[in-house]
Amino acid sequence: MSAGLQITSPHTVPRAVHDxxxxxxxxxYRAVPPGERVRLGKRTSNLFRFGTxxxxxxxxxxxxxxxxxxxxTVARTAQVQGMATYEHLVExxxxxxxxxxxxxQLRTITLGGAVTGLGIESTSFRHGLPHESVREMDVLLPxxxxxxxxxxxxxxxxxxxxxxxxxxxxxxLRLEIDLQPVAPYVRLxxxxxxxxxxxxxxxxxxxxxxxxxxxxxxTRDEQYLTLAYFTDDPGPGVSDYTGQQVFYRSVRERVTDHxxxxxxxxxxxxxxxxxxxxxxAQHPLVRRVWPRRYxxxxxxxxxxxxxxxxxxxxxxxxxxRQPQEEPVIQDVEIPVGRLPEFLDxxxxxxxxxxxxxxxxxxxxxxxxxxxxxxxxxLYVNVGFWSTVPEVPGDPEGHNRxxxxxxxxxxxxxxxxxxxxxxxxxxxxxxxxxxxxxLKARYDxxxxxPDLYSKVTGRP
Numbered sequence: 056m057s058a059g060l061q062i063t064s065p066h067t068v069p070r071a072v073h074d075x076x077x078x079x080x081x082x083x084y085r086a087v088p089p090g091e092r093v094r095l096g097k098r099t100s101n102l103f104r105f106g107t108x109x110x111x112x113x114x115x116x117x118x119x120x121x122x123x124x125x126x127x128t129v130a131r132t133a134q135v136q137g138m139a140t141y142e143h144l145v146e147x148x149x150x151x152x153x154x155x156x157x158x159x160q161l162r163t164i165t166l167g168g169a170v171t172g173l174g175i176e177s178t179s180f181r182h183g184l185p186h187e188s189v190r191e192m193d194v195l196l197p198x199x200x201x202x203x204x205x206x207x208x209x210x211x212x213x214x215x216x217x218x219x220x221x222x223x224x225x226x227x228l229r230l231e232i233d234l235q236p237v238a239p240y241v242r243l244x245x246x247x248x249x250x251x252x253x254x255x256x257x258x259x260x261x262x263x264x265x266x267x268x269x270x271x272x273x274t275r276d277e278q279y280l281t282l283a284y285f286t287d288d289p290g291p292g293v294s295d296y297t298g299q300q301v302f303y304r305s306v307r308e309r310v311t312d313h314x315x316x317x318x319x320x321x322x323x324x325x326x327x328x329x330x331x332x333x334x335x336a337q338h339p340l341v342r343r344v345w346p347r348r349y350x351x352x353x354x355x356x357x358x359x360x361x362x363x364x365x366x367x368x369x370x371x372x373x374x375x376r377q378p379q380e381e382p383v384i385q386d387v388e389i390p391v392g393r394l395p396e397f398l399d400x401x402x403x404x405x406x407x408x409x410x411x412x413x414x415x416x417x418x419x420x421x422x423x424x425x426x427x428x429x430x431x432x433l434y435v436n437v438g439f440w441s442t443v444p445e446v447p448g449d450p451e452g453h454n455r456x457x458x459x460x461x462x463x464x465x466x467x468x469x470x471x472x473x474x475x476x477x478x479x480x481x482x483x484x485x486x487x488x489x490x491x492x493l494k495a496r497y498d499x500x501x502x503x504p505d506l507y508s509k510v511t512g513r514p
Contacts, residue, residue, distance in 0.1 A: 064123075064146065064147050064150070066121070066122050066123055066139070066143035066144075066146055066147055067122055067123050067124070067147060068119075068122035068123065068124050068136060069124075070124055070125065070134075072119075073119075073120075073122075073124050073136060073229065076119035076120060077193070077201065077228055077229075079119075080115060080117070080119070080120075080195070080228070081195065081199065081201055083115055083116075084115060084195060084199050085199040087113050087115075089500065089502070091113050092113065092502070092503070092504070093113050093114075093115060093502065093503070094113070094114050094115070094222075095114070095115050095117045095138075095222070095226050096114035096115060096116055096117055100356070101161055101163065101164050101168070101352075101353075101356065101471065103382070103384045103471060103472040103473065117137075117138045120136040120137055120138040120139070120228060121136060121138045121139050121140070121143065122135075122136050122139055122143070123135050123136070123139060123143070123144055123147040123148075124136065124229065126147065126148060126151055126153065126234070128151050128153065131153060131233060131234040131235065131236070132190065132231055132232065132233055132234060133147075133148060133153075133155075133231070133232055133234055134229060134230075134231055135166050135229070135230050135231075135232060136166075136228065136229060137165065137166060137167030137226065137227040137228050137229065137230060138165050138166075138167060139165060139166050139167075140162060140163045140164065140165050140166075141155070141158055141159060141161075141162060141163075141164050141165070141166065141169070142162035142163060142321075144166060145158060145317070145320060148234055149237065149316065149317060152236055152237055153234040153235065153236055153237065154234060154235060154237050154316070154320070155185070155188065155232060155233075155234060155235075156178060156182035156183075156185075156187075156188040156232075156233055156234070156235050156418075157169075157174065157175065157176050157178050157179055157182050157183070157184060157185045157187075157188065158176055158178075158320050159174035159175065159176055159185065160176050160321075160322075160323040160324060160328075161323070161324055161327075161352040161353075162321060162324050162351060162352065162353065163351075163352065163353040166185070166227075166230055166232070167222075167226070167227040167228075167230065169185040169186075170185055170186040170189055170192075170217065170218060170227060170230065171186075171217055171218065171219070171220055171221055171222050171227065172219070172221050172222075172469075172470070172471055173185070173186070173218065173219055173426065173469050173470075173471075175386070175413050175415060175436050176267075176269075176413065177267035177268055177269040177281075177283065177413060178266065178267055179413060179414065179415040179416075179436070180260075180261040180268050180413075180414035180415060180416055180433070181261075181266075181416070181418075182235075182418055183415065183416065183417045183418030183419075184218070184415070184417075184418075185232075186217065186218040186423065187417065187418040187419070187421070188232050188233040188418070189214075189230055189231070189232055190205070190206075190231040190232065190233065191203055191204065191205045191214075191230075191231045192204050192214070192217070192227045192229065192230045192231075193227070193228045193229040193230075194210075194213065194217070194224075194225040194226065194227055194228070195225055195226045195228055196224075196225045196497055196498070197224070197225060197497065197498035197500070197502035197503045198497075198498070198499075198500065198502065201228070204217070206421070212492075212493060212496070213225070213493065213496075213497060215421070215422075215423060215424055216423075216424055216425055216489060216490070216493045218423045218425060218426055219423065219425040219426040219470065219485065219506075220425055220490075220493070220506060221470060221506060221509050221510060222503070222509075223494075223498070223503050223504055223505055223506050223509050224493055224494070224497050224498060224503070225497060225498075225503075237285060237316045238285035238286055238287050238316065239287060239289075239315065239316060240285075240286050240287065240288065240289050240290070240293065240313055240314065240315055240316065241266075241267070241283050241284065241285060241286065241313070241314050241315075241316055241319040242283065242284045242286045242288070242290060242311065242312075242313055243281055243282075243283045243309075243311065243312040243313070243314065243319075244281065244282045244283070244284075244310065244311055245279050245280075245281050245305075245306050245307075245309060245310060245311070245312070246279060246280050246281075246282065247277070247278070247279050248270075248278050248279065248280055250275055250276060250278065250395075253278060253394065253395065253398075254391055254392060254394055254395065256280055257270070257280065257391055257394075257412070257414055257433070257435060258391060258433065260280055260282055260414070261414050261416070261433060263282070264284070265282040265283060265284060266283060266284050266285050267281075267282070267283035267284075267319075268280065268281070268282055268283075268413075268414050269281055269411065269412060269413045269414070270411070270412035270413075271303060271306050271409050271410070271411060271412065272398060272408070272409055272410045272412060273307065273408060273409045274402075274408055274409075275398060275399070275402050277307075278412075279306050279307070280412075281306060283319065285316070286313075288313075289313055290311070290313035291313075292313065293313050293314060293315060293318075294312050294313060294314055294318075295318065296314075296318070296322060296325055296326075297318070297325050297347060297350065298347065299339065299342055299343070301325075301326050301329075301337055302322045302323065302325065302326065303323075303326065303328060303329045303409070324351060324352045325350050325351070326350070327352045327355045327356075327440075328411060328438070328440065329409060330355065330440050330441070331350070331355055333441075334355055334358055336350060336355070368380075378444040378445055378447075379444075379445045380442035380443060380444055380445060381442060381443055381444075381445050381452055381453055381454065382441075382442050382473070383405060383407060383439060383440075383441060383442065383443055383453045383454055383457065384439075384440045384441075384472045384473070385438075385439060385440075385454065385457055385468060385469070385472055386436055386437070386438045386468070386469040386471070386472075387436070387437050387457065387461045387466050387467065387468045387469070388415060388428065388434040388435070388436050388437075388466050388467045388468075388469075389434060389435050389436075389437060389461070389464055389465075389466040390432060390433070390434055390435075390464065390465055390466065391414070391433040391434060391435050393464040393465065393466070394412075394435050394437075396464060397437060397460060397461075397464055397466070398410075398437075400460050401437075401439070401457070401460070404453070404456055404460075405439070405443060405453050405456070405457065406443065407439045407440075407441045407443065410437055410438060410439045411436070411437070411438035411439075412435055412436070412437060413435065413436040413438070414433060414434070414435050414436075415433070415434045415435070415436055416431065416432065416433050416434070417429075417430050417431070417432075424486050424489035424490075425485055425486055425489065425490055425506070426467060426485070427467075427486055428467065434466070434467075452475070454473055454475050455475045458475055458476060462484065467484070468484075470485075470506075470510045474510045474511045476511075478507055478513075481507050481511075482507070485506065490505075490506055
């Protein structure tokens, strides 16, 4: 019997169907005139760069690339189409008692998006980032050629440089990824950590037997780490945070908890961490009438996108003579030893609360040129997503202040949100020479925008 198993699910795709879809997409791509920019159309997005160009690009339909082709339960691998969301990928793999090594916290993040644009979650202290569990990819190059890239071989440079390239070097149509076994439940332990021992507590947690580690800083005097473990035991009862209860509040209220593995993976999605409060979705009365199926991060993001397009909230603030607000939506990686410095400066100069902590260590010896991090070094991802009042006459703004702070502390910043570096500084942080070499080899005619233009919207 073949180890490769086709699972009966709306989110599986026979290999022959996938191959036909690839042939059709390549045909359509090659038919686009050479001088015309092309983008692969996606129904969802988790980027927070609204209106950064590309409105006139030709969009190609990718609706045939949203499934799982095969799961190999012996090798613990999956063949997955590039536009498959983690929500659908997890549904298929959990049916076999398996999950990807890292499952980013929002349901509609796609596998291809997490690989080319990075992703992170509470297994990252052990398994690194999603691109580190990729074994090979079929990539549609800007010139219309389809190539298979692996860690070694003719296109090893593209394999290494694909992470953090944000689809400026090509599009992943199929990915083979590693999986890990799961238990049906997860036991959570929420530990309040004194401010002065946060670094030591994170290091100890990551060196221990926990399967998952993350944390929340509610204030500089109140911070928690959550250590979680696979278990076959549902404990005294399994919690449900998709109804009236809100997960992040439980971190303060409970010492231990139990969730199904499915609900653990999406524990943050129902309330977009804590950001649904800004839309009223956590108010008990509103929550009762807000349909459960719409308590999702992608719904909240669409509401925010509508507000950005119409500038409704900005106009209301202007009418009320209130200061305009600057969105500060970022994830940054800080070396663990510099974390207290970052939190102190961030609280003093920006003041967003709460913030998320997610420890991260690269999975192995391999490094990734466009997001250079040191092997064996423990970093902590700090996530903060809110708005703060603009300061009249401030020439920098809070986002630029964060960028400077991250650089001073030897950290890195994800590029899914607004980018304020000038071009020289940007390429210093994101390995301009390595990127230019990849661009010259794989997109010599500039069919796709370069990385700086893509993430800033600047020419």
